[in-house]
Amino acid sequence: xxxxxxxxxxxxxxxxxVDELEAIIRARVAPVSETETVPLTQxxxxxxxxxxAAPIDLPPFDNSAVDGYAVRHADLKADGETRLKVTxxxxxxxxxxxxxxxxxxxxxxxxxxxxxxxxxVFMQEDTRVEGDVVILPPGLKPGANxxxxxxxxxxxxxxxPAGRILxxxxxxxxxxxxxxxxxxxxxxxxxxxxxxxxxxxxxSARGGAAIFDANRFLLAGLIAExxxxxxDLGILRDEPVALAAALKEAASGHxxxxxxxxxSTGEADYVRDAVEKVGSLVFWRVAIKPGRPVAMGVIPGVGxxxxxxxxxxxxxxxxxxxxxxxxxxxxxxxxxxxxxxxxLPVRAAFSYKKKxxxxxxxxxxxxxxxxxxxxxxxYPQDGAGxxxxxxxxxxLVELPEELTRVEPGTMVGFLPYGVIGR
Numbered sequence: 001x002x003x004x005x006x007x008x009x010x011x012x013x014x015x016x017x018v019d020e021l022e023a024i025i026r027a028r029v030a031p032v033s034e035t036e037t038v039p040l041t042q043x044x045x046x047x048x049x050x051x052x053a054a055p056i057d058l059p060p061f062d063n064s065a066v067d068g069y070a071v072r073h074a075d076l077k078a079d080g081e082t083r084l085k086v087t088x089x090x091x092x093x094x095x096x097x098x099x100x101x102x103x104x105x106x107x108x109x110x111x112x113x114x115x116x117x118x119x120x121v122f123m124q125e126d127t128r129v130e131g132d133v134v135i136l137p138p139g140l141k142p143g144a145n146x147x148x149x150x151x152x153x154x155x156x157x158x159x160x161p162a163g164r165i166l167x168x169x170x171x172x173x174x175x176x177x178x179x180x181x182x183x184x185x186x187x188x189x190x191x192x193x194x195x196x197x198x199x200x201x202x203x204s205a206r207g208g209a210a211i212f213d214a215n216r217f218l219l220a221g222l223i224a225e226x227x228x229x230x231x232d233l234g235i236l237r238d239e240p241v242a243l244a245a246a247l248k249e250a251a252s253g254h255x256x257x258x259x260x261x262x263x264s265t266g267e268a269d270y271v272r273d274a275v276e277k278v279g280s281l282v283f284w285r286v287a288i289k290p291g292r293p294v295a296m297g298v299i300p301g302v303g304x305x306x307x308x309x310x311x312x313x314x315x316x317x318x319x320x321x322x323x324x325x326x327x328x329x330x331x332x333x334x335x336x337x338x339x340x341x342x343x344l345p346v347r348a349a350f351s352y353k354k355k356x357x358x359x360x361x362x363x364x365x366x367x368x369x370x371x372x373x374x375x376x377x378x379y380p381q382d383g384a385g386x387x388x389x390x391x392x393x394x395x396l397v398e399l400p401e402e403l404t405r406v407e408p409g410t411m412v413g414f415l416p417y418g419v420i421g422r
Contacts, residue, residue: 004029004305007280009296015287017401018359022328029307031335032255034186040175043166045227046184047336052160054177057150062114064090065145069127069134070108070118072100073142082136086129090115105134114146121145153177163337165227185335187229191250191306192219195236195243195261195271196313214387215260215311215318222322222420223258226330238262243274247308251279251301255333258326261313271310275299279308286325287401289360290384291317294325307333314384320361320396323420341420343398343413350378352406354399362397363389366414376414390417 008028035049064070069086076082084105090096096115100106106115114121120142128135153159159177160170166182174182194216202212213235223230233250236243236259243262250257262271272295275281279299286294295310307329311321323341331339347369354360364376376397379389395416399406406412 004298004307007282008298009282009284009307014285015292015357016284017287017357018324021284021286021325025329025332026338029329029332031333032185032188035183036186037181037183039181040171040179043171043174043182043184044168046166046182046187047227047334048160048162048164048166049183049185049335051158051162052174052179052182054153054155054157054159055179056177057155058152058173058176059147059149061149063092063147064108064110064112064114064121065147066121066123067109068122068124068145069105069136070100070115070121071105071136072102072117073120073140075103076120076136076140077138080138082138083133084136086132086134088115105136119143119146161337163335165336165339187227188255188330188333189229189231189253190223190256190258190330191231191233191254192216192223193233193236193246193250193257193259195238195259197238199235199261201235214315215313218315218318219258219260219311219322219326222319222326223330226327227334227336228256228330238270240270240274240277243270244277247274247299248278248301251299251306252303253301254306256307256309256326256330257299258309258311260311260318262310271295275308275310279305281308286321287358288320288324289354289358290314291321291324294321296325312384315387316363316384316389319390319420323396323415324359327420341398341415343415345411346397346414347373347375348397348406348410348412349375349408350406351408352378352399354404354406356404357401359401360399361415362399363393364395364397364414365392366394366416376412393417 084103086107087104089107090112091109092111095113099116100118122136126137159173194213198210199213200210220230220232236246259271272281275297279297281295281297284294284296285292291312293312297308298305299308309326311318363379366374366376369375379393381389395414398413398415
């Protein structure tokens, strides 16, 4: 279970800026402590538990980067062609039986170990061959086309630091170092609920006032993409006693509970009251649009406390607040290195007004302008309940707190949807 205090999310202000929210999470939330060892085939997406030092040099020996001829640079003429006798042939996987003597060259192929005495490789297309003699042009620098032992990673150096999220690239490095398994933190467990009497399961008979639940599926997918284990616990009705009981039960066996809907200030928004009955709640209104009503707290369960995040009910607001609230919290709980969302600079092809002191996210599509530069076009509908505004666009433009107006040509920060997951 997560190691949390009752007031770990405490904040005394009215509207919490996004940067302060992430700073509180980094400072006050401790990662899960349990670890396990997994084979490389199961390591993708996991978080490294402890620093991993390279057990060998990588590459483990000097080798050729090209197909060509290995030589001693001291044998080369500075002002003309050099003729050297070819005395052997080296393919990858085999080693020279004897050192390269002065005045000799050796035919070598990519990946083959450099013969003792050789320090430079000529690419085969730069040479001519006459019988058993290779003719080499002048001007090649010492060490050209030679990969040195350890130039990738030195034995003893930290190859995979604790907190690193293992992608295919990192697993490849571990394999190249000869590792067969890696110690990782256990996956965090996240319970997901939707709330509201109007929300029903997809496929159910729908009455005139009902809507099919989209938020639970959106959250479960985002959680899985972020490397955590999602538990789909269904839809909670607007019944305070049942809500409180379900949240209490979910706190046992989960590190985080995420709900959508029921955290605003309306009389029918029951989630905040339910959390306060079984745990502690600091109701945050985050300075963000869409998604201002966000509740955070802690719910005790068997074996520890679970963090709680209550998100708004509209799907776009769920998406945005997941990116800026749930995602950094999950990364911290998982023991992962901070993974800040870094907006890419692009040119706006739209006009937009916003309030100061609030960070806003605008759904946009990316396109190539006539001058070849990238620009973004705003989706025509602003509503936070418009799911197609997520499916028919490429990402979000992040508008900082101090900005109040965007005009065509303004440089803005673009977040592709692909970076919202891990």
